[in-house]
Amino acid sequence: MADLKVTAEPRSVGLSAERLAKLDKYLAGYVDSGRLAGWSMAVARHGQVVHSSVCGLADLEAGKKMESDTIFRIYSMTKPLTSVAAMMLWEEGRLQLTDPVSRFIPSFGDVKVFKRGSSTAPIFEGLTEPMRVWHLLTHTSGLTYGFLMSHVVDEMYRKAGFEWGMPKGKNLAEVCDLLAELPLLFQPGSEWNYGVSTDVLGRVVEVASGISLDAFIDERICKPLGMDDTSFYAPTEKLDRVAQLYARNPATKQAMPLKAAAAAALQPPDCLMGGGGMVGTIGDYMRFADMLRRGGVADPTLGGARLLSPRTVTYMTTNHLPGNADLSEFGRPIFSETTQEGFGFGLGFAVLMDPARAKTAGSTGDFGWGGAASTT
DSSP, X not given: OOOOOOOSOGGGGTOOHHHHHHHHHHHHHHHHTTSOSEEEEEEEETTEEEEEEEEEEEETTTTEEOOTTOBXXXXXXXXXXXXXXXXXXXXXXXXXXXXXXXXXXXXXXXXXXXXXXXXXXXXXXXXXXXXXXXXXXXXXXXXXXXXXXXXXXXXXXXXXXXXXXXXXXXXXXXXXXXXXTSOBSSOTTSOBOOSTHHHHHHHHHHHHHSSOHHHHHIIIIIHHHTOTTOBSSOOGGGGGGBOOOEEEOTTTOSEEEOHHHHGGGXXXXXXXXXXXXXXXXXXXXXXXXXXXXXXXXXXXXXXXXXXXXXXXXXXXXXXXXXXXOOHHHHBOSOOOSSOOTTEEEOSSSEEEOOHHHHTSXXXXXXXXXXXXXXXX
């Protein structure tokens, strides 16, 4: 279990303990007002954890306190792990970014593109170029999410069983073949749209590596980084550490449990969703983030294993949208785990290009992603 012990005083790395405490006070207000059940936060700089705090409950109904080792559903924060897995295989020459996806998933060789019409009478056109691996990494593939509810193709996804998850009883290979039967939203490479691209990328990882996605991520990423609590479900012996899942009750504005959706993380999944299926702790994810900060190498105290080269990490966290456009210029005005103005997109990460345009006091080059259950 990755702990989150504070390893340095804030002032030693140029931070203010007083101002960090203001973060706790501000976020505690969300718990006091009932908008959040609880939260966990950590801040590190130069590889030193300088602030770690928890507040409230991990499970309101059970009265279970939030702890530093509470296990959360990280949802779309699974995407960076799958993207790193793919780029590890790229470094090994087992895949190329320009490879057609059909090299690994043959059913994607004859995908149709929506042109016009309705969900019951659609008109399609053929591909002008193949969907390639880099399209999956950058969300420019033309794939979408059924829950977006912004286009006819989204409706077709929902009718096929792709709304908040994948069709029941189907494994990842079967799910990808079903996705290949649905039309793309646009020609690959012509726009940005948030969708199941990283789930399909997970299948590419399986075929290119010869092992299942969960085994690859566990053996090649989690074990070298000591991410002992990160996996595609919480096993029986860890169930008492799993947080409940909540949403905002539209009537009361309070945290409302989503028990049916929460149950999915408590048992082995039929489909290994590389775009949103993992659980983990804040300490585990801190180690993953620190590996990226270090240019692809683990903390020396963890053995210093190298997962990626520094050049690859820099390449992944560079904006890959054509013309150096941001998401608002090249993407569709839909939900995603980041604001769109001022942010570009790399290979698995949003990249801050213009803090003023993004209306955030970040730094140019900041990168990351978030998850549907309010993790980031």
